[in-house]
Amino acid sequence: MFNKTEVLETVDMIEREHLDIRTITMGISLLPCVRENAQKTARCVYDTVCAKARDIVKVAQQLAGEYGIPIVNKRVSVTPVSLICAAFPQEAEKIGLALDKAAKELGIDFLGGYSALVHKGTAEYEQIFLESIPAVLAQTERVCSSVNVASSKSGINMDAVAQMGHIVKRTAELTKASDGLGCAKLVVFANAVEDNPFMAGAFHGTGESGTVINVGVSGPGVVKHALENVPNANLNDCAETIKRTAFKITRAGQLIAKEAAKRLHAEFGIVDLSLAPTPVMGDSVAHILEELGLEVVGTHGTTAALAMLNDAVKKGGVMASSHVGGLSGAFIPVSEDIGMIRAAEKGALCMDKLEAMTAVCSVGLDMIAIPGDTPAETISAIIADEAAIGMINNKTTAVRVIPVPGKTVGDTVEFGGLLGHAPILPVHTASSAKFVQRGGRIPAPIHSNKN
Amino acid sequence: MRAVVTVTGKDNKGIIAKVSSFLAEKGANVEEVSQTILNDRFAMVMLVDIGEVQEELSSIARQCEELGRNIGMSIRLQHEEIFNAMHNV
Numbered sequence: 001m002f003n004k005t006e007v008l009e010t011v012d013m014i015e016r017e018h019l020d021i022r023t024i025t026m027g028i029s030l031l032p033c034v035r036e037n038a039q040k041t042a043r044c045v046y047d048t049v050c051a052k053a054r055d056i057v058k059v060a061q062q063l064a065g066e067y068g069i070p071i072v073n074k075r076v077s078v079t080p081v082s083l084i085c086a087a088f089p090q091e092a093e094k095i096g097l098a099l100d101k102a103a104k105e106l107g108i109d110f111l112g113g114y115s116a117l118v119h120k121g122t123a124e125y126e127q128i129f130l131e132s133i134p135a136v137l138a139q140t141e142r143v144c145s146s147v148n149v150a151s152s153k154s155g156i157n158m159d160a161v162a163q164m165g166h167i168v169k170r171t172a173e174l175t176k177a178s179d180g181l182g183c184a185k186l187v188v189f190a191n192a193v194e195d196n197p198f199m200a201g202a203f204h205g206t207g208e209s210g211t212v213i214n215v216g217v218s219g220p221g222v223v224k225h226a227l228e229n230v231p232n233a234n235l236n237d238c239a240e241t242i243k244r245t246a247f248k249i250t251r252a253g254q255l256i257a258k259e260a261a262k263r264l265h266a267e268f269g270i271v272d273l274s275l276a277p278t279p280v281m282g283d284s285v286a287h288i289l290e291e292l293g294l295e296v297v298g299t300h301g302t303t304a305a306l307a308m309l310n311d312a313v314k315k316g317g318v319m320a321s322s323h324v325g326g327l328s329g330a331f332i333p334v335s336e337d338i339g340m341i342r343a344a345e346k347g348a349l350c351m352d353k354l355e356a357m358t359a360v361c362s363v364g365l366d367m368i369a370i371p372g373d374t375p376a377e378t379i380s381a382i383i384a385d386e387a388a389i390g391m392i393n394n395k396t397t398a399v400r401v402i403p404v405p406g407k408t409v410g411d412t413v414e415f416g417g418l419l420g421h422a423p424i425l426p427v428h429t430a431s432s433a434k435f436v437q438r439g440g441r442i443p444a445p446i447h448s449n450k451n
Numbered sequence: 452m453r454a455v456v457t458v459t460g461k462d463n464k465g466i467i468a469k470v471s472s473f474l475a476e477k478g479a480n481v482e483e484v485s486q487t488i489l490n491d492r493f494a495m496v497m498l499v500d501i502g503e504v505q506e507e508l509s510s511i512a513r514q515c516e517e518l519g520r521n522i523g524m525s526i527r528l529q530h531e532e533i534f535n536a537m538h539n540v
Contacts, residue, residue, distance in 0.1 A: 004485050004496045006538040011457050011527060065509020068529030248537040255536040319540075 010248075014069055017221035018283040019249065021256050022276050023073040024060050025197035026053050026266060027204035027212040030079040030113075038091035041084060042098035049076060049102040049111070052211050052266075057107045059263045063256055071256065076103065077202035077214075078113035082129040089128035096136035096143050103142040110185075112202030114145040117192070120154040120441070122163070130160075133167050137182035138174035144200035150190035150387035152394045156442040161387065164188050165380030165436065169403060172372065176405035179413045183402040184367065188383050190390030190397045195270045196326045201363075201398060212269035213261040214326060217253035217317075218276040219245075220285045223309075227291045238292060239312040246273065246316030254321040272326025273317035274362055275309075277337035279420035285309075285330050286339025297339055298349030306330060307360035327396060329362025335415060335422035336367050344423050351382075351425055359389050364397040369413045369422045372405040379403065381432030384442075392445055453482070453531045454501045454508065456515065460524035462493035470497070470526065473518055477511055478503040493524075498531070 013019035033044040057074050064071045078099065085092045096114050103111040114136055116126050133145050147164060150156035168183055175182030187201040194205020197214035204212070226245040230237060253271040261268035277285045286297040289305045310329045318324050332354065334340045343349040351368070358364040364386045370379075383399045390397030404413050407424055414421040458470055471481060474497075483498040504511065512528040519526030 002534040002538040004487065004494075007455055007457055007496045007534055008459070008489065008494055010534055010537055011459065015525065062507070062509050065507075065512050066530045067533040068512060068527050069533060251536040252533060255532060 013219070013222045017219070017225045018278075018280065019219045019222050019252070020070040020072050021215060021253060022218035023075050023197050023216040024056065024071055024256070024260050025075040025077055025202055025214045025216070026056055026264065027077045027195065027208055027214060027269060028052050029204060029208065029210045030081070030084050031206070034084050038085060038088045038094045042094040045084070045095055046098040046102045049078065049099065050105055053106050053108065055264060059260055062263075063259055067256065069252060069256070073110070074108045075197065075199060075202065076106070076108055076111045077197070077204045078111065079204050079206065080115040080117055081113060082116035082126050083206070085129065086125045089125040089132070092129050092132045093136055093139075096132070096140055100140035100143045108142070110142050110144050110199040112144040112146065112199050113204060114143050115147060115203040117148045118157055118160045119148050119151040119190070121157060122160050127163070130163055130167060133186065134170040134174050134182065137171050137185050144185045144202065146187040146189055146192060146201045146203060148189045148192035149383065150391050152191055152391050152448045153444055155444040156190070156384060156387045156391060158384065158436070158442060159439045161380050161384050162377070162436050162439060164383055165376035165378070168379050168401065169376045172403045172405055179407070179415070180372070180402045180404045181415055184400065184415055184419050186400065188399045190387035191395060193326060193396055197272050198274065198276065198327060200400065208269070209267050211266040213257060213264060213266045214269040214272065215253050215257035215260065216272040216274055216276065216326065217249050218274065219249040220275045220277050220288055221282045222249060223275065224284070224288045224291050227288065235308060239308055242309060242312035243316030246313045247320045250317035250320035268323070270323045270325030271317070271321040273313055273321075273324055273328040274326065275313055275330045277331060277333065278418050279336055279338050279341065281338055284337045284339035285332060286337050286343060290339060296346060296348040297343045298353050302353065303356050303360055306332070306357050310361040327362045331362055331366065332357055333367035333400075334425070335369065335420040336418060337420070341420065341422055344425060351427055355385060355389070358386060358397055359393060362396070364390070365399045365401060367400055367402070367419065367422070369402045369404050369407075369424045370427050371408040371424055372403050373408065374403045374427055375431070375433065377431065377433040377436040378427055380436040382427070384436070388442070452500075452502050454479070454499050454528050455531050455534055456497040456499055456526065456528045458495040458519070458524050458526050459492055462488070463522065463524070466493070466522065466524065467495065469518070469522060470495075473515070474499055478505060
C-alpha cells in the first residue's frame with residue numbers, strides 16, 4: 001500500500017515536473033511482407049503496419065486516461081527496410097512512401113526503420129539503398145532513417161562512413177527550405193540496438209519477434225527536483241537520490257509497457273530508461289548537471305557529472321523493470337534541451353566537449369546544427385570519431401548533425417516542436433578529407449575477441 | 452479495482468461534498484479519505500472502489516478534471532496501480 005505523501009509526490013511529478021511516458025513504440029517485423037516486386041511489397045508493408053498498429057493511438061490514450069500519466073508519443077519501428085527491398089533496391093523509395101502513408105493513417109508521430117546495417121561491409125544493394133535516403137527523407141514527413149556503420153565486434157566501415165557524410169549533406173540540401181530538417185530524421189550509429197523505442201534511431205531488429213511493444217520513459221524534471229531537495233548532499237547521496245528517482249520513473253514505464261503490450265496483442269519488449277529532455281523549461285538534462293553544481297553545462301566537471309547521472313539512472317532503473325533495453329541513459333540532444341541551448345548560445349558548450357560527454361552517456365552527438373558549408377568529409381570524420389568512442393567502449397554512439405544550408409556560426413535555426421532550436425556550433429575547419437578518403441575498415445579492437 | 456482521487460488547490464468550502472457526490476453518482480464507493488494542508492495548498496487523497504462503475508475509467512478521469520476546472524481545483528482520478536508500481540518494490 002502507498003501513503004498520502006507518496007500519492008502527492010506522484011501527482012506533483014506529473015503536474016509540475018513533466019513526468020511522462022515519452023513513447024510507446026510498436027516494433028513490427030516486415031520480413032513477411034517481401035514480395036516479388038516493390039509495388040506489391042509496398043502494399044503489403046502498408047497493410048501490415050496499419051493492421052498491427054491500428055489501435056496504438058487509442059490504447060495509449062486509454063492508458064494515459066486511466067493511469068493519469070501523459071503518453072507523449074506513439075510510434076512504430078520496422079525491420080530495416082534495406083533488407084526487405086534487397087531484391088529491388090532502386091525502388092526502395094516506394095517502401096519509404098508506403099511507410100509514411102501508414103504513419104499518417106495511424107496518426108502516429110514518427111515511424112523508424114528506413115535503415116541499413118552496414119557495420120562490417122556495404123553490399124551492392126545496400127549502397128543503392130543508402131543513396132535513396134535523402135530523397136525519402138525529403139518526400140516524407142514521419143519516416144526516420146538510421147544507418148549502423150560500426151560495431152565493437154566488427155570495427156568501423158569507413159567506406160560507409162565516407163558515404164554517410166555525403167548522404168547527410170545531400171539530405172540537408174534537399175530539405176533546405178526547412179533548414180535541413182531532413183537531417184533531424186537521420187542517425188548514423190555505432191553499436192545500434194535492435195529494440196530502441198526512441199527516434200530517429202528506432203528500428204525493429206531481425207532478432208526480435210513479430211510484434212513488440214517497447215516503452216521509453218522520461219523525467220529529467222523529476223530528477224532535478226529530487227536533487228533540489230538535497231542541496232548540500234555529497235555526490236554519494238546525489239547518486240542515491242537519482243537512483244531512487246529513476247526507480248520510480250521506470251516502474252511507471254514498466255506498468256504502462258506491460259499493459260500496452262497486453263491490449264495491443266504484442267509482446268512486451270523492453271523499457272528504455274533514458275532521460276529524454278524537451279525544449280520546455282523544467283525538462284532539461286543540462287539543468288540536472290547544473291543542479292549538481294556546475295555554473296553552466298559544458299564547463300569542466302560536466303563529463304564527470306554526466307557519467308554519474310547516467311550510471312545512477314541505469315542502476316535505479318534496472319531493478320524496476322523486468323527487461324531493460326534500448327539506449328537507456330541520459331540523452332544530450334542540443335536543440336531539444338533548453339539548458340543545452342542556453343549553454344551553446346553562451347559559447348560554453350562546444351563540439352569537442354559534447355564529444356567527450358558522449359563517451360559517458362547514452363547515444364552521441366545529437367541534434368547539433370553545424371555550418372551549412374561543412375565539407376562532407378568533415379561530417380564523415382565527426383561520425384568516425386563517434387563510432388570510435390562507441391566501438392572502443394562497447395556502447396552505442398550516434399551522430400545526428402544538421403549542416404544547415406546557407407547558415408553559419410552566429411546564426412540560429414528553428415526546427416519547431418520537440419526538435420527545438422539551436423545556435424549553429426562551429427566545427428574544426430582543418431581538413432580530414434585524406435583520412436576519410438582512404439576508406440576500408442578500421443579493425444575491431446582487441447578486447448572484442450571474447451570468444 | 453480501486454482508484455485514487457487527488458484534489459489539490461486553494462482551500463474552498465464544500466469540496467469534499469462536491470467530489471463525493473460526483474463519485475457516488477458514478478457508482479464509485481469512497482473507502483478512505485485523508486486531507487492535509489501542504490504549503491498553503493489544500494490536498495485531499497481519496498481511495499475509491501470502482502468495481503461497480505459502468506463508464507470507462509479514462510472517461511471518469513476526464514470528467515473529474517472537468518469538475519476540478521469548474522470549482523477551481525485540480526482533481527485527478529488514477530488507477531491505484533500507478534502508485535503501487537512507483538512506491539512499492
